[in-house]
Amino acid sequence: MPELPEVETIRLGLLGRVCNKRIERVEIRCHRIILRPQPREMAAALGGQMIRDIQRRGKFLLFQLDDYRLLVHLGMSGQLTYWDQTQRDDQRFFTTVTGLQQARQHAVDKHTHVSLYFDDGNAMHYRDIRQFGKWRLYRTEAFDEAREFLQLGLEPLDKGYTLSRFMESFRGRKLRIKSLLLNQNFVAGVGNIYADEALFEAGIHPERFVHSLSIEEKQRLFRAIPKVLRRGLKHGGTSFQNYFNADGEAGTNQETLRVYGREGGKCHRCRTPIVRIVVSQRGTHFCQRCQPAKRK
DNA sequence: AGTAATCCCTGGCAGC
DNA sequence: TGCTGCCAGGGATTAC
Incomplete structure (x- = not known):
């Protein structure tokens, strides 16, 4: 993937x-x-x-x-x-x-x-x-x-990835944040693995509706997306099944993932077991304590 | 127009 | 052991 x-x-x-x-x-x-x-x-x-x-x-x-x-x-x-x-x-x-x-x-x-x-x-x-x-x-x-x-959305590692443009991309949306993250017209390049990782990094529950997110939460997500992508890049990508680089070598980022593929494992931050649910027909992994369903 | 569901495909794996 | 059936998932398409 x-x-x-x-x-x-x-x-x-x-x-x-x-x-x-x-x-x-x-x-x-x-x-x-x-x-x-x-x-x-x-x-x-x-x-x-x-x-x-x-x-x-x-x-x-x-x-x-x-x-x-x-x-x-x-x-x-x-x-x-x-x-x-x-x-x-x-x-x-x-x-x-x-x-x-x-x-x-x-x-x-x-x-x-x-x-x-x-x-x-x-x-x-x-x-x-x-x-x-x-x-x-x-x-x-x-x-x-x-x-x-x-029609692709913001390029998250480019200079054009700004907070104002990011905020603009939420306009008129009424779906769950995980679904929006998977939409390539929102932020381009984010897939199932890095969507889960970014939501954990931002402390946002994947089933939250985007119009319920606070400005602070959107700001955290804005920063979390390039952070988890850069981490993945630094480790040569995530090799779970079929991904190899141009020389046929596996990446090592699967070892640094906080939630994706870690169902039942302990949260690195609070030791609560990681949960897996399905959102938008996609396996979704998160920490129920670090990513609460309702805003505090 | 924006969102949700369906489908494409194969290898791997659980269950019998 | 071998068979069956299910599951993973990006995005185009269809349906609403």
Whole structure:
């Protein structure tokens, strides 16, 4: 479940690997994940293009090519890894060890849906077990058509993330705060893990309706969001199931999580057992004492 | 328009 | 042991 810190970690890893490399050949094996344009057309368009830069917006990766912009969303289980022709493929990729897959460089398998082969003999593999990922290719001059991208909300680690804009984003909302945090049009890049972590950090119950939040609570949330995201980034992302960086390595942020995935475990702050409920069809973890249901 | 529910998909796991 | 059924979850789509 790659969220902002995971996507950013992948971006940083890929920057030094695939930038300024020319795509010689593209293999698209699963057609489901490619929405636009059709696979044959996408493969043909990518051939001969050089990757000039890689940017990120929310959970989207944005590859700047000579004539195109390639938008990649990793969905639930997407992996983008670099393949070095001088290194040996690691078969341990497919084994489970203490609940966590071990991975390095891997050969093409049944879940490797796209491969970009560069003219220097190396490659970049896209692997996506659950196939929720999306690739979209736009001609640079037609990028305005990427509405799902342009409607994204505040970028929480950028300078434009200000308290006034954050407060503005609450206007007219009448839903639970956890639901709002998962909405990419509010703050981009926050997913289920970091939403729970941010709410714990801010001391806010996930089922609170946003119009009931005090100014102080919103201010705490405003600060908590980038705090937990930066912590995730610092630890190379959270590896629970299928997330690996561009070199196929797991992150370690799962060891620093305060509430997510810790049902029954003791709250680091008050020792109360962490509770798991369902909000917006998503597993939601919180401390009943540190995140009270009603405002004091 | 804003919100809630449904669906997509596979691997892992509990239960028998 | 092997089968069945359920669950996880981002976001597009549909329904209201």
